[in-house]
Amino acid sequence: MTWKILDCTIRDGGYYTDWDFDQKLVKKYFNEIETLPVNIIEVGYRSHVKDKYFGEYYYLPTSTINKLHEWGNGKISLALMLNAKEFCVDDVVSILDGCQGIIELIRFAIAPDNISSGINLAGEVKRAGFNVTLNIMYLHEIIKDTSLFESICGELESAADKIDYVYFVDSYGSCMPEEIHKFFLLSRQRISQKIGFHGHDNIGLAFANTLSAINAGVDIVDSTILGMGRGAGNARTELLAAYFAKQQGSAIDLSAISELVEEFILLQKKYEWGSSIPYIVSGFEQLPQKEVMELTSKRRYSTGSIVKMLQGNLSNGDTVPHYPNLNDSKLKKQEDHIKTAIIIGGGGTAIRHNEAVIEYSTRGNTLIIHSSLKNVESYKDYDGLQVACLVGEEANKMSNVGKEIDKIHTFIVSSSPRIEQQLPESWNDRTFTVNPLWTDSNKKGNTNESPLNLSLSIAREMKVDKVLLVGFDGYPAGKVETKVLAEEVQQTIDQFLNDYPEITLHSITPTLYKVPQSSVYACLSDNN
Amino acid sequence: MTWKILDCTIRDGGYYTDWDFDQKLVKKYFNEIETLPVNIIEVGYRSHVKDKYFGEYYYLPTSTINKLHEWGNGKISLALMLNAKEFCVDDVVSILDGCQGIIELIRFAIAPDNISSGINLAGEVKRAGFNVTLNIMYLHEIIKDTSLFESICGELESAADKIDYVYFVDSYGSCMPEEIHKFFLLSRQRISQKIGFHGHDNIGLAFANTLSAINAGVDIVDSTILGMGRGAGNARTELLAAYFAKQQGSAIDLSAISELVEEFILLQKKYEWGSSIPYIVSGFEQLPQKEVMELTSKRRYSTGSIVKMLQGNLSNGDTVPHYPNLNDSKLKKQEDHIKTAIIIGGGGTAIRHNEAVIEYSTRGNTLIIHSSLKNVESYKDYDGLQVACLVGEEANKMSNVGKEIDKIHTFIVSSSPRIEQQLPESWNDRTFTVNPLWTDSNKKGNTNESPLNLSLSIAREMKVDKVLLVGFDGYPAGKVETKVLAEEVQQTIDQFLNDYPEITLHSITPTLYKVPQSSVYACLSDNN
Known part of the structure; x- marks a missing residue:
């Protein structure tokens, strides 16, 4: 039973940095990640032009793609992500100009009620010579809703040749290890594509859930350095790499990546991802972590107040005093x-x-x-x-x-x-x-x-x-x-x-x- | 299936503060912990006099015990820990002078090869009117060694009336959730006392392992605020409390403890417990976290070097240059x-x-x-x-x-x-x-x-x-x-x-x- 690690630090960590990363850090990351049993790294998005500022790894211009190709030195596969909502079958291949022969894997983030359009996009990209994943979001809803799961299985069955990997994403980091294990055992039986898992750490279970998915036989799992990623973050690459080595009975020299991790500790002190009380509420109450991130960065409310807002406990007349208009x-x-x-x-x-x-x-x-x-x-x-x-x-x-x-x-x-x-x-x-x-x-x-x-x-x-x-x-x-x-x-x-x-x-x-x-x-x- | 939470923030977090805590913080902790489904709090050690400085919660003088009793207001049970190595049957009861009627539970930390002396101590303390736990360390060894487990079961069988709870401690935070589950299912069958679990977070699995133990039917689990505790720390009380509430279908207002958690965030910034690379090595290689703590606090070595030392990769002649004497x-x-x-x-x-x-x-x-x-x-x-x-x-x-x-x-x-x-x-x-x-x-x-x-x-x-x-x-x-x-x-x-x-x-x-x-x-x- 082998499984792969996809490290998506740059793509998912970019939510905190607006997809700008110091060039020296990225180069160090490329050098040190090679010492780990990581098979693929995801380096960002390709995206249509937005009217807000987003950085280098959100647009991945061809010059950047070429630079990364050089740094990767052919030793590691590269992936990038597309947001399925943004594309139609007519423009999805052209957005990948310049990626051929360098980016091996294109990943589509997609909501569970929109699988069919994702499959169409994936089919186009697959025909253009890339490997393809569908990253299906909101796993907690799919677990609760058998008919939703069945309809997803049906769609995937008819798309056996269009998709290489089907990922399920625990969007709010709210799933429990035993749910994950049961779900992936079932998926293993019902889905013919290779299967992946992407966890979130809202309630501190990203790594445990990832282990559960691995034990249930998934083929690939996502992780990031120090768990850096949207909201509470992800499973940690350094833990997964150590676990992988242990399972294989081989030694891993974690001292080789400790300098890299130290640099991410500095980023974490700045951006403070991780399982804080607001994210715990988001996890247990299954609320979007995007809202938590926004409320926190307004710096106007205490943690307690953010939790109250997330729990929907803000109402007038009850607890706040009444003043005239x-x-x-x-x-x-x-x-x-x-x-x-x-x-x-x-x-x-x-x-x-x-x-x-x-x-x-x-x-x-x-x-x-x-x-x-x-x-x-x-x-x-x-x-x-x-x-x-x-x-x-x-x-x-x-x-x-x-x-x-x-x-x-x-x-x-x-x-x-x-x-x-x-x-x-x-x-x-x-x-x-x-x-x-x-x-x-x-x-x-x-x-x-x-x-x-x-x-x-x-x-x-x-x-x-x-x-x-x-x-x-x-x-x-x-x-x-x-x-x-x-x-x-x-x-x-x-x-x-x-x-x-x-x-x-x-x-x-x-x-x-x-x-x-x-x-x-x-x-x-x-x-x- | 109900289970209890024992919060041992003061006792286990004391490893970082020399068992001194700001009085205002402890009072706040007593006030806010009441809002959570926490059944017992462990407030420190009683200990013989040492020739090093240790603070208030290491010795718990009777004046402190009385103060805590007042703060607890009878709403929460109090526990303290004794290090079994330090005591004999003749002095173990006298060390508890002043605790009668205030401290309900006495916990003994004990190595697996020393159970019988722990049982003798526990018997004395039980006779003196306290409830008693044996906290058996090095669970990873017990899991690997069936005959050790069998001998422990035998000892416990003959001590049914002397011990209320038997805890197992994942000392190096190195156990996996499925091992934990299997172990506690078996223990449930073989041990007549109530069973507890105390996890460590070296590889980020303290909470997941605690959930595994709960799913296998343990009666009580330990946790600390923000996981504060020796080495990498423990399962987090705020997560367990939220999980408990969810399981009971009741709401929990985490905003009530968010201020307390913020204060512990400041402590964490100072003392830096948590799953860092050296603790990950300690977890995967099953090395004592005490050594990690010491090497780190010498501030003389980079993380990479500490990892090398822990992995036993320090040797002369191989990598370091040779100089004459x-x-x-x-x-x-x-x-x-x-x-x-x-x-x-x-x-x-x-x-x-x-x-x-x-x-x-x-x-x-x-x-x-x-x-x-x-x-x-x-x-x-x-x-x-x-x-x-x-x-x-x-x-x-x-x-x-x-x-x-x-x-x-x-x-x-x-x-x-x-x-x-x-x-x-x-x-x-x-x-x-x-x-x-x-x-x-x-x-x-x-x-x-x-x-x-x-x-x-x-x-x-x-x-x-x-x-x-x-x-x-x-x-x-x-x-x-x-x-x-x-x-x-x-x-x-x-x-x-x-x-x-x-x-x-x-x-x-x-x-x-x-x-x-x-x-x-x-x-x-x-x-x-």
């Missing part, structure tokens, strides 16, 4: 005097240019809206109207805030489902709710509050003509850690420009966002 | 001129007092021995004889060292098994070996070189009358990270004082070590 506030009564809202973001330019912003605001008819408490201190000398949004667990960060908070006329919390915050009692009679301008009703029990969303909603409620952004500096391009936040702000800006063309919106401090730009100093000189 | 060196020929050796350690006082040390050395008959390259720079103005030890991978740190290295007359490496270092070619004709003064022949393929051991050996070879230590500052008491290093130095000093009374040894800069103390400034004023 902004319409019933003293602030709202002043709307006739307010023509301009200045929204203060968390960026450094809100501090650097605070005096100019205060001078401009002092000329009258201006409401300062703090999207968070972060820069409130820099506006303590402003005696006009100031409100502050309390998004996520903002009020729980109060230890950073001193007496300057007395200048805040009104606090705003979201009326959508939100996390409970500890507001000082003295704030009670000056705290009000507004509805976010946009909510995402798709997300179960989730909140769609964001600092800019809520701030713009206040501006609209106050019927201003003009919204000026201050301190929305943006984040350096290519910084993966801040990508989700940057995207959230840009999307909110785009949506506002589109939905409320009657309200002027521009940034009066330097910004990396795509938004009409002017200058706070021009405002001052224009007596604008 | 110190006896064949030019340095040795100068022994008649040398009366005093000054050994420079890595501490800051070697820099602070360098001018005085240089002045004293310049008066003649002195050899400066750098125990490492760390403080060589501060002695670049000394024109007398200087040698430097290259212990571990010292020479690979060369990037820190500049031209001052030219002042080093001779480099010394250990003649015992050692790690290969990259020495610059120009050093070749001035590098020699010495035997460490003491070697530990117990350790398979291991090296016993240490900077002070090697330095003292040079001093002895050079037949000096006096050895003066400079820059052996020691480490703050209670710092767990530097404990192994501090112990190594103290032991070396003690052994030297004992074995070579004819050679004077004292420290002439401030030190925390127990060693005769004088002052470099006294040496100067005495014209000593």
Whole structure:
């Protein structure tokens, strides 16, 4: 009974790095992976052009393919993945131009209800001379649903010559070793193609499940260095390699890859994949790990709150205190005097240019809206109207805030489902709710509050003509850690420009966002 | 089929903290663990007095027991562990004074070849009114050795009334889930006591093995928060609790313990338990994780080297270059001129007092021995004889060292098994070996070189009358990270004082070590 290891570190780990990897690291990976019993490495995706930035290993241009071919030195087979949803039979072969003779295996990620289109794509690619896998997602659903499994078996039976490997993917890392064992014993009987397993580590069982699949006789299993991969990550190549060697009775010198693993430990410290509490919830409750990744990278919620959101325990009226709507506030009564809202973001330019912003605001008819408490201190000398949004667990960060908070006329919390915050009692009679301008009703029990969303909603409620952004500096391009936040702000800006063309919106401090730009100093000189 | 969870975070995690835990953390742990389906918590050891420092939860004085009783509030059972080796039937009950009515369960850690004495101890403790477990170590040996298993079963059969639970411990985390399942199915038939399992995570299977044991019908399993425990650690309580809840069809609110887990994440960043490459080797090769912990905390070797040492791949003559012995060196020929050796350690006082040390050395008959390259720079103005030890991978740190290295007359490496270092070619004709003064022949393929051991050996070879230590500052008491290093130095000093009374040894800069103390400034004023 032999089985193969496919290492997909670059393809699956790319979810954390936007598919950019340091060239030296990839070269080291190619050199050291050769010392392990790894048969195939998957080096990324080929993909149609997207309107977001993705790196080298997402598009795998031919120059990269050639470079990898050289590094691989013919000693190891190369694979790449296609997302079946993106392709049709007419374009699937042409996307592989330049791969012939270098990439041996093309893998298709596909949902279980879409097997037939996957088979058609695979057939085209197989005819073009590649080996092909179907990577069927959501194994936990297939295990629960016998008729789904039967229909998959039927489809595969009629495609015996089109597909080399059929993988099953434990998408939410929620399957148990004994389920996996039973499932693959059955699959072994019912499926004529070679069979593979790709596990996820949400509840720490990726390696154990992979061993179960191997014991049930699968032909190939996926793994990554230090388990690096989407969400909680994967089975670890170094463990599987050691297990393989042990099974064969041969020795493996793990010291040869320990330097490589050390480099991935640094990546793990940065990106923090692994089985944390939110992923454990995602595993046991079978919720998508994509949502966990997103909520975590917004850095607005504690782990406990993320778990509550994932478990759908966010609801209003039950646990969070009730506050009246902004319409019933003293602030709202002043709307006739307010023509301009200045929204203060968390960026450094809100501090650097605070005096100019205060001078401009002092000329009258201006409401300062703090999207968070972060820069409130820099506006303590402003005696006009100031409100502050309390998004996520903002009020729980109060230890950073001193007496300057007395200048805040009104606090705003979201009326959508939100996390409970500890507001000082003295704030009670000056705290009000507004509805976010946009909510995402798709997300179960989730909140769609964001600092800019809520701030713009206040501006609209106050019927201003003009919204000026201050301190929305943006984040350096290519910084993966801040990508989700940057995207959230840009999307909110785009949506506002589109939905409320009657309200002027521009940034009066330097910004990396795509938004009409002017200058706070021009405002001052224009007596604008 | 029900099973219980025993959380032993404090007892097993104590291996990393010397059994000291912040009081606030323990209180939080008591509060939050109540929200989980955990039945018993093990709070530490009772132990005879040792000549090393161990903290509150190693000795569990009665005041601590009472405090924990109060915190537990009667909602959770308490256990503690005794190391069977330490006790006899005459003293085992008295060590538990003050525990009656508070601690319900006493656990005995015991080797499989010593069951009968464990049973005798357990019988005494049982008679004194406690419930009792035997925690039998080295499960991997019992699984391999049927006659050992049979003899254990026989012993247990005759002790039906003396023991409540029999645990089996996968000491090196090397068992596979299917082995575990088979073993506990068999044990279930052969052992009348309740059965427990304690897993280790060397190869990432602690949780999976624990599930296997549960599926085979064990009554109780151990786990710790975030898996904190000796070596690679344990099965994670948060995973087991979630699994338990799922099995019962009940919901579990993991947000309640997420703050606690976050605090343990900080501890993990500090102590780094978990399945790293050295522990993987320990698991697959069935080597004690204690050795891995020690080698790692010496901070002298790369992961790759530790793995080599663990795999017994350290041997001389094969891979490391050959250098002549110190006896064949030019340095040795100068022994008649040398009366005093000054050994420079890595501490800051070697820099602070360098001018005085240089002045004293310049008066003649002195050899400066750098125990490492760390403080060589501060002695670049000394024109007398200087040698430097290259212990571990010292020479690979060369990037820190500049031209001052030219002042080093001779480099010394250990003649015992050692790690290969990259020495610059120009050093070749001035590098020699010495035997460490003491070697530990117990350790398979291991090296016993240490900077002070090697330095003292040079001093002895050079037949000096006096050895003066400079820059052996020691480490703050209670710092767990530097404990192994501090112990190594103290032991070396003690052994030297004992074995070579004819050679004077004292420290002439401030030190925390127990060693005769004088002052470099006294040496100067005495014209000593």
